[in-house]
Every structure is written in structure tokens, then in C-alpha cells.
Amino acid sequence: MIVRVSRIGPVDARFEAPPSKSYTHRALIAGALASGRTRITRPLRAADTELTARGLESLGVPLEWLPGEIAVAGCSGTFPAPGEVTIDCGNSGTTLRLLTSAALLSRHPVVLTGNQRMLERPVGPLAGALRTLGGDVAFVGQPGYPPICISGRLRGGRTEIDGSISSQFVSSILMAAPYAEEDVELTLPAAPASRSYLDVTADVMLGFGARIERRGYDWFRVESGRAYRGRDYPVEGDYSSASYLFAVAAVCGGRVAVTGLSPDSVQGDRRFLDALEAMGCRVTAGREAVTVERTGDLRGIEIDMSSSPDTVQTLAAVAATAGSPTRITGTAHLQYKESDRVGVTAETLRRMGAGVEVTEDSLTITPGPLHGVAVDPHDDHRTAMAFAVLGLAVGGMAIRDPECVEKSFPGFWEALYGEGLL
Numbered sequence: 285m286i287v288r289v290s291r292i293g294p295v296d297a298r299f300e301a302p303p304s305k306s307y308t309h310r311a312l313i314a315g316a317l318a319s320g321r322t323r324i325t326r327p328l329r330a331a332d333t334e335l336t337a338r339g340l341e342s343l344g345v346p347l348e349w350l351p352g353e354i355a356v357a358g359c360s361g362t363f364p365a366p367g368e369v370t371i372d373c374g375n376s377g378t379t380l381r382l383l384t385s386a387a388l389l390s391r392h393p394v395v396l397t398g399n400q401r402m403l404e405r406p407v408g409p410l411a412g413a414l415r416t417l418g419g420d421v422a423f424v425g426q427p428g429y430p431p432i433c434i435s436g437r438l439r440g441g442r443t444e445i446d447g448s449i450s451s452q453f454v455s456s457i458l459m460a461a462p463y464a465e466e467d468v469e470l471t472l473p474a475a476p477a478s479r480s481y482l483d484v485t486a487d488v489m490l491g492f493g494a495r496i497e498r499r500g501y502d503w504f505r506v507e508s509g510r511a512y513r514g515r516d517y518p519v520e521g522d523y524s525s526a527s528y529l530f531a532v533a534a535v536c537g538g539r540v541a542v543t544g545l546s547p548d549s550v551q552g553d554r555r556f557l558d559a560l561e562a563m564g565c566r567v568t569a570g571r572e573a574v575t576v577e578r579t580g581d582l583r584g585i586e587i588d589m590s591s592s593p594d595t596v597q598t599l600a601a602v603a604a605t606a607g608s609p610t611r612i613t614g615t616a617h618l619q620y621k622e623s624d625r626v627g628v629t630a631e632t633l634r635r636m637g638a639g640v641e642v643t644e645d646s647l648t649i650t651p652g653p654l655h656g657v658a659v660d661p662h663d664d665h666r667t668a669m670a671f672a673v674l675g676l677a678v679g680g681m682a683i684r685d686p687e688c689v690e691k692s693f694p695g696f697w698e699a700l701y702g703e704g705l706l
């Protein structure tokens with residue numbers, strides 16, 4: 285299938301943000317490990333969160349998707365799987381990495397695998413740290429990459445962990461840590477990638493009753509024995525998904541209001557709004573909705589997006605329509621995602637007529653006269669959504685394999701249709 289995107293004029297649209305992918309993954313895992321029942325309300329039902337849910341079910345956790353909620357019967361810290369299980373995590377890095385440490389809470393070995401691309405996404409630093417904490421982690425194929433087989437126990441204690449490739453390595457150990465035999469103390473020798481996701485992890489853990497001490501992003505201690513308690517857990521809206529909606533106002537002009545976002549969220553992709561404001565948009569966060577409005581021209585900016593990785597492509601798309609160049613830094617770890625995102629973004633923007641310069645950790649976009657092109661998202665939802673939005677300003681855009689948005693934002697195309705934008 286192909287979605288064709290035509291140029292539209294200034295917009296006046298209102299959307300509801302989809303629920304947060306990161307919060308839904310974590311609430312599923314905390315609820316599955318908790319004592320008692322958990323009701324996750326307004327969860328994200330998308331390909332990736334279904335993969336986490338199915339993984340937990342195969343570990344023996346009863347779980348039910350109901351309209352607008354998920355009911356989870358917690359296993360009190362020991363997965364009841366009756367034997368070895370293999371979990372297919374597709375291309376969901378969060379599923380594979382977060383379940384890696386939790387798998388030590390099963391009495392039987394757990395094999396975690398995924399699709400072809402997932403087998404190229406690293407897990408080595410996580411495996412190394414887990415071994416120090418008592419786990420047996422064996423690489424079934426290429427050392428440092430899935431598939432991995434997890435057995436042994438989560439003894440706990442102190443370890444160092446390098447989160448500079450992915451914060452998910454750190455989140456993984458933190459989320460399982462309340463069920464270690466001893467307290468877990470993690471020291472991060474290097475600045476973690478995507479550090480804001482560690483705030484999301486801590487937020488969910490605290491919400492489920494864990495005790496966690498920390499010094500910024502370089503030291504964490506989780507108390508053993510402070511089990512998660514089942515609860516009703518409402519999931520807030522997703523700032524990464526909302527970025528595509530806000531970007532429509534930035535590239536087309538006019539205004540877009542998005543409801544369902546928490547104004548004091550710790551999600552790092554909130555920073556995308558600061559970027560739009562610095563470029564010349566008006567951003568207002570009211571009680572009901574966050575609104576982005578553009579009446580004049582956009583100017584280029586320089587911004588560090590290391591903590592907001594999932595909105596780098598949205599920002600690159602907006603930057604291509606500005607009046608001056610934009611330099612985005614903190615992009616090194618985007619090469620480990622669903623695709624080599626910097627490479628694909630640079631190549632597509634160049635084909636559209638923009639100038640793009642790439643270094644190891646930055647992306648500089650120099651706007652030029654743009655024209656639409658055919659985009660192969662390489663099965664990367666964020667590439668499809670970012671270039672669809674840019675297509676609304678440029679016209680003549682064709683997005684191949686549009687169903688890849690199922691990963692995080694299954695209603696993306698319907699949302700644009702619903703507001704008459706497609």
C-alpha cells in the first residue's frame with residue numbers, strides 16, 4: 285500500500301494524543317510483577333505494547349485487553365511459566381531490553397528474540413551488567429546481540445552499566461531490581477543516551493510502590509523487597525506521537541491543538557515543543573490542550589536532542605521548511621533504532637532538495653526549494669510519520685508501507701483523514 289500526501293494550506297485542527305508507548309510498556313511489566321491486580325487505563329494498544337503483553341502472557345501472567353483498559357493479574361515477583369519460553373519481541377527494543385532483566389524472575393530459561401533488524405540492535409552492555417548481578421546471559425547468535433537466553437537468578441548488588449547506546453539497558457535492570465535478593469546499585473560511567481526515559485522508569489516504579497534513590501543520571505539504588513503493588517494506573521498521552529501532529533501546524537501554518545497530554549510530564553519529547561517555540565511557533569499549554577500556532581516564518585535553531593531521540597526526525601522535517609539552517613546534536617544513538625534514522629532522514633531530505641550535513645553526533649539541515657518524493661520508511665514508523673507531515677507542506681509525497689505506523693501510533697493515518705488533511 286502507498287499513502288499519497290498532497291499539499292494543503294494553513295490548518296485549524298484538533299487531535300487527541302495517543303497514550304504513551306513507554307508508560308504502557310512499563311505499567312504492563314510493573315503490573316505483571318506486582319502483588320494483586322492492576323488495571324491499566326487508557327493504555328496504548330499498538331504493535332509494540334502488544335508484544336510486551338504477549339511476552340508477559342507467555343511468562344504465565346494472566347492479562348486481558350478490555351475496551352480502554354488492560355487487566356493484569358500480578359505474579360508477586362515470580363513468573364509462573366511452567367518451562368522454558370521463547371519470546372518474539374518483533375522490532376520492539378523496549379520489549380526486548382526491558383524483559384531481559386525481568387526474565388531472571390522466571391524459574392526457567394527465557395529466550396528473547398526478534399525480527400531481522402532487532403538482531404542487529406545491541407544488548408551487550410545489559411548482558412554484561414546482569415551477569416555481575418547473578419544472571420546467566422548467553423548469546424544464541426552474534427555476541428552482543430539478540431537472540432539471548434536468560435537463566436540464573438537476580439542476586440543484586442553493585443554494578444556498572446554503560447547506557448550510552450541505549451537508556452533501555454538501565455531501565456531494564458531498574459524495573460526488575462525490587463525483586464533482586466539484595467539491593468541493586470547501578471553506577472553509570474558514561475552519560476546515558478535518552479536520559480529522560482530513566483525519569484519515566486523511575487516515575488512508574490515509584491507509582492507502583494518501589495523505592496529508588498538516585499543521583500541525577502549517574503547513580504541509582506533500588507531497595508530489594510519493596511515489591512510493586514497492583515493498582516489502577518492511568519497512562520498519560522504520548523509526546524513523541526503528538527510531535528507529528530504539532531509539526532503539521534509548524535510546516536503548514538495555522539494551528540493544531542492536542543488533548544490528553546500531561547503538562548508536567550517527564551517525557552523528554554516534550555522538548556520538541558521548546559524547539560518549535562525557538563523556531564518561531566507560539567506554544568500554549570492550557571488545561572485542556574497544548575496548542576501550536578504558526579503565523580510567520582520559521583527560523584533555524586541549534587539544539588541538543590540527545591534526550592529526545594524519537595522527535596529528531598520530526599524536527600528535521602520541520603527544519604527543512606525554515607528560513608535558515610538547523611543543527612541538531614546528540615544524534616549518535618539513532619543508528620541503533622528501527623533503522624539507521626540519521627542516514628535515512630539525510631538521504632530523503634537531500635532527494636527532496638534540502639542540504640544535509642551529517643557528523644557522528646549531529647545533523648545539519650539547510651533548507652532549499654523542496655519537492656515531494658517517494659519514501660520507503662524501511663519499516664520505521666517515525667520515518668513514515670515525519671515525512672508524511674512534511675508532505676502536507678510540500679505535496680507530491682508518496683509513503684510506502686504506511687502500516688509500519690502500527691508500531692506506536694496505529695491511528696495516525698485515520699487522525700489525518702479525520703481532520704481532512706489527507
Ligand SMILES: O=C(O)C1=C[C@@H](OP(=O)(O)O)[C@@H](O)[C@H](O)C1
Pocket residue numbers: 305306309377378449450451452455477478481593594617
Ligand atoms: O525506554 C523507552 O521507553 C524508550 C527509550 C528510547 O530508546 P533508547 O534509550 O534506546 O534511545 C526511545 O527511543 C524508545 O522509543 C523508547
Ligand SMILES: C=C(OP(=O)(O)O)C(=O)O
Pocket residue numbers: 332375376377378379594621622666692
Ligand atoms: C526506538 C523506538 O522504539 P524501540 O526502541 O522500543 O524499538 C521508537 O519507538 O522510536
